[in-house]
Amino acid sequence: MRKPAKLSAKPKSVDEYLAKVSGEKRAALDQLRKLLRALLPQAEECISYGLPAFRLDGEVVAGFAATAKGCSYYPFSGSTLATLAAELDGYAITAGSLHFAPQQPLPRALVRKLCGPASPKPEQEQSE
Secondary structure, eight states: HHHBBSSSSOOOSSHHHTOOOOOHHHHHHHHHHHHHHOTTTTTTTEETTTTTEETTEEEEEEEEEESSSSSSESSSSHHHHHHTTTTTTTTTTTTEEEEOOTSSSHHHHHHHHHHGGGGGGGGSOOOO
């Protein structure tokens, strides 16, 4: 697993984490955050394992981070990435993370699948 970009101290909020990320990585993570908010309207933002994340019904269901080489998405599920492996061709993946270039943000349809059952069907989503 790639290590998240070095931060001087553990962030206490998603805003605090993102304040220390700049450029294309910041733009990509802001976009992913907005998308996750739309896909998981009932989830609350939190910091989990030092990463920005979304918690739903007490369980962390999604997270993201800036890394030395780009950005990463964390499904916080041991099976999600393996289940979607055929759809993740072209991305670098580990057992627990999906890595992507900030210049090529994750598509909405893919993020919806990565969120799995936590994400409502498209007609149930709140508008962005």
